[in-house]
Amino acid sequence: MEPIKQVRSRTVVLPNVDIDTDQIIPARFLTTTTKQGLGKHLFAEWRYDKDGSERAEFALNKPENRGAAVLVGGNNFGCGSSREHAPWALLDFGIRAVVSTEIADIFRSNSLKNGLVPVIVDAASHRWLLEHPGADVVIDLASATIEIDGKKVRFPIDGFARYCLMNGVDQLGFLLEQEAAIRSYEQAHA
């Protein structure tokens, strides 16, 4: 994983509340056995017409939103299933951070392990972002802040997950170093 210090980008806004992982990537695309190439299926039901052509009115398809790396979603983004294909699809499409007032637990955990930054903001900041699609934001991991309209707003992020993101460290490495503790736990509970 590449180290991530900052995400600077325009935003693309999907204001709907409770955007679930079946919308982010429908189940019919989960028969894959790899992580690659899922971006084309991102929001497939909303993004494409039945004949496979792009719906011009969908936010991700608008010319001004192409290349935006920060997705602002409605409350409770990423609810539903545990499919890690959801962050894989977002990342493959080019999204690097997701901003909402609430982000579902498993989606958030999966995002952190793949270099997709989950950013939870207060209702007022969120409202401003919803009302200003395409705004430039700066997400800074060292200070755990998102700069919105010239103001820096702190967001909560687990210190360990942040360390791993900023240093491009795989969390598995840390777990493997626990071998002695794991062995002694297993012996005590055999």
Add this chain to the structure above:
Amino acid sequence: MQSLFQKIWASHIVAPETDDTPAVLYVDLHLLHEVTTPQAFDLLREKGLPVRRPDKCLATLDHSTPTVPVKTLKDLDIVSEPSAAKQVRQMEKNCKDFGIELRGFESRERGIVHVMGPELGATQPGATIVCGDSHTSTHGAFGALAFGIGTTEVGHVLATQCLLQRRPKTLAINVEGRLPADVTAKDLILKIIGTIGVGGGTGHVIEYRGSAIRALSMEQRMTVCNMSIEAGARAGMVAPDDTTYEYMAGRPLAPQGKAWDAALARWRNLPTDTGAKFDREVTIDASQLRPMVTFGTNPGMVIPIDERVPDGDDPAFRKALAYMKVEAGKPLLGQPVDVVFIGSCTNGRLSDIREAARILRGRRVADRVRLLVVPGSAEVKRQAEAEGLDEVVRSAGGEWREPGCSMCIGMNGDTVPSGKLSVSTSNRNFEGRQGSGARTVLASPLTAAAAAVSGVIVDPRDLVS
């Protein structure tokens, strides 16, 4: 004074949580299926790591598998999409390469992983159970801490039998009173999700408590815990009691003999101590419940079956009504139905099929309606057939299928056509969940069966004698 959750959490700490690092939590049982594991096995290959404890894995095929009879892998190519068949084959190979026993096509024990685990006695009180599947919360019905994880974490557990976790908060949902006749566990959990909302449990582990929960059978408790994730909760659990122990005794993977007695003594200490504190509490009066049906595109958009669809001005709410082709202020009763699905890890157990059969027996599925009944496991199928329930389904004009996730997620070819209305005993009514453009109404097996024979949504209490 500790809660059930706190006791299990504390007893599985390999290394404690600090400001800088999450807790290292030991996993007692790792459930695996073909959809969320291939990339995790690839990670192990890439890093040259073995599976640390294959003996703590329970693996099966359930999501991408056909529900028409397939005896051998060869048949798979005839009935499955190539990508689904490939995924199933990859699971066979991964389990073989890493020394994990797979309950595959030839196994008499195959089933939806959340039906199979409890049925085999692998699901046990006080255990930590994970799976790359959000409905792992089902196993909490036994007083286990059971939750869904992503594929990266599947890799972590395969390699180390541990997970990095921050301690979640606790939420007590107290359900007091008696459920009225023919109001089921499914109606109860839909009511709970409607009350706290689809994000209402985020960051929390729920403990379902109270007299109405104690009165539920194990299969009913599984239905309740199964849908904890639909309220956003990390997990849902019910303290073990004699109902739990009676269900478990003698199951193949449950402790036997002296080990059973020792386990029982341990398990009896698990229930929440009197006076233990929860971060939040919610109380529900069971005696006031009615059969519940969803009207929108998430499980929190739910009403009692005899009420009218509510109004709202949130754009997502409006979009959901438009997608479902329902109108605010109008009832769902009388809505024409195209497909009825009875099955899934929520409602694919023997008692669910028995409930459906109460309605189906001696009746015919309405013209134009397709009824699909999919047992949750090979064992459920055998038991149902021993009782003649397959014949009840067939005589009514329904399809009786092989076990699997089937039309709950539509990954195996069992889908609802675009625009069609499905009354389903599954757990998610998200847009397109049962097929592109499919419209899903979540309901109990009783309500689903009643819709099948009536051709429209009806109150099942009018049909049961």
